[in-house]
Amino acid sequence: MSKDFQTMYARYRNAAGMTQEYAAELLGVATRTLAAWERGESKPSDERVLSMVDIYCAPTLAIEHLRATTAIARGILPPVDAVPLPQAVCQLLSSIRTLEEIHAEDRLLQIAADGQVDQIEAPDFTRLLEELEPVMAAVLAVKYARGV
Numbered sequence: 001m002s003k004d005f006q007t008m009y010a011r012y013r014n015a016a017g018m019t020q021e022y023a024a025e026l027l028g029v030a031t032r033t034l035a036a037w038e039r040g041e042s043k044p045s046d047e048r049v050l051s052m053v054d055i056y057c058a059p060t061l062a063i064e065h066l067r068a069t070t071a072i073a074r075g076i077l078p079p080v081d082a083v084p085l086p087q088a089v090c091q092l093l094s095s096i097r098t099l100e101e102i103h104a105e106d107r108l109l110q111i112a113a114d115g116q117v118d119q120i121e122a123p124d125f126t127r128l129l130e131e132l133e134p135v136m137a138a139v140l141a142v143k144y145a146r147g148v
Contacts (some may be wrong), residue, residue, distance in 0.1 A: 008064045010038035010051065016056040016080075026055045043069060058082060060146040078137035085145035092138035099135055103128070 006014070013023045013034075024034040027048060038044045042142070044052070049065045060082040066073035083091070108128050111121045 007038050007040045007044070008061060008068065009044065012052065012056045012058045012061045013038070016058065018056070023052075023055065027051050035061075060141075063140065076119070078133050078140070080137050080140040080144065082146055083141055085142070088138065088141040088145040092135070092142050095134040095138045099131060102131065 013020070016023075020034050020038070021031050024031040027034065028051075029048070033042075037044045037045050037099055044065075046065075049062060060080050063077055063080045065072075067077055067079065088137075107124055111128070112127050117125045
């Protein structure tokens with residue numbers, strides 16, 4: 001199977017350096033069950049994914065799984081890359097600085113000062129929330145960085 005077409009479950013297992021047989025044994029499932037998950041033919045339960053997170057030492061798998069399987073998570077959680085801690089910290093600081101440069105006039109403070117978002121402020125507020133997405137993703141990348 002090409003790496004481009006592997007499901008997230010296969011990517012994380014491979015990144016952990018495990019065979020399907022060994023991972024299936026640790027997960028307490030048949031190898032064919034794990035293979036079906038990895039081919040996208042069926043979906044593991046959230047409990048099994050939590051086991052994968054522990055076994056593969058891959059907390060970002062939980063985020064990726066939730067985003068792939070629930071509409072609520074797709075609307076709330078930003079995509080998070082599994083990166084080493086130094087890279088995650090650099091991405092966080094860079095995204096914060098970019099946000100500071102774009103919003104030197106403190107528009108978010110102006111909008112929030114009265115405790116409500118009126119109709120005139122709503123478009124700016126929506127845009128600002130979208131611009132916060134990279135910061136939120138970078139914070140999660142730091143929290144779940146590899147090697148921590």
